[in-house]
Amino acid sequence: MSAVAHKYLKPMELLLAWSDIWKQFAPFIMTFIVVSAVGFLGKVALFSKANQPFWAAFVPVYDVIITMRIVGRPDAHALRMLIPVYNMYFAFLVCTELAQAFGKNKWVDYALACVFNIFYILHLAFSYSIEYQGPVYHPKAPVSNVVV
Numbered sequence: 001m002s003a004v005a006h007k008y009l010k011p012m013e014l015l016l017a018w019s020d021i022w023k024q025f026a027p028f029i030m031t032f033i034v035v036s037a038v039g040f041l042g043k044v045a046l047f048s049k050a051n052q053p054f055w056a057a058f059v060p061v062y063d064v065i066i067t068m069r070i071v072g073r074p075d076a077h078a079l080r081m082l083i084p085v086y087n088m089y090f091a092f093l094v095c096t097e098l099a100q101a102f103g104k105n106k107w108v109d110y111a112l113a114c115v116f117n118i119f120y121i122l123h124l125a126f127s128y129s130i131e132y133q134g135p136v137y138h139p140k141a142p143v144s145n146v147v148v
Contacts, residue, residue, distance in 0.1 A: 039118050045125035046070075050101070050132045071097040072135020099124070100136040 022029075043057035047066060056066045064078040071094060080090045092114045099105075099113040102124045113120045124130055 035118065038122070042118060042121040042125050046121055049125055067094065067098065070132075070135070071101050072137035073097075095120075097136050101133055102130050103133045104130075 040057055043063060044054045047057055047063075047070075048054045050070045052066050052070060056062050061078070064081055065075050068075055068077050073094075081087045083090075095113040095117060096110040099109045099120070104110075104113070104124075
């Protein structure tokens with residue numbers, strides 16, 4: 001076999017290897033694509049319902065900033081999502097505040113918002129009876145303004 005023929009066999013072997021990988025992981029890849037598409041659709045509708053730009057759902061960091069604006073938090077609070085371990089607590093906190101921003105104030109709503117996040121976002125976004133109430137986050141008063 002000449003060196004030229006051997007050179008052309010490598011891409012074919014690579015293509016066959018990718019074909020085998022696709023056969024093994026196609027269900028997982030397709031499930032990921034469908035769940036991501038549903039999540040983006042929910043965020044687009046939710047941002048539109050809260051009078052925010054719909055295209056922000058597709059910009060990776062800006063969508064978190066817009067979520068902070070929807071719940072009334074400062075934009076800088078989006079950086080809290082970068083702190084390991086604390087980000088899990090903060091994500092649940094933002095989920096409950098998001099439910100509150102749409103008038104959902106019962107513990108069942110908070111649990112649903114945290115556990116079934118994507119589906120609850122779809123519920124908030126596409127339900128005709130749920131309206132955006134406005135920001136809910138209110139920072140605590142500074143210590144210097146507290147009357148003793």
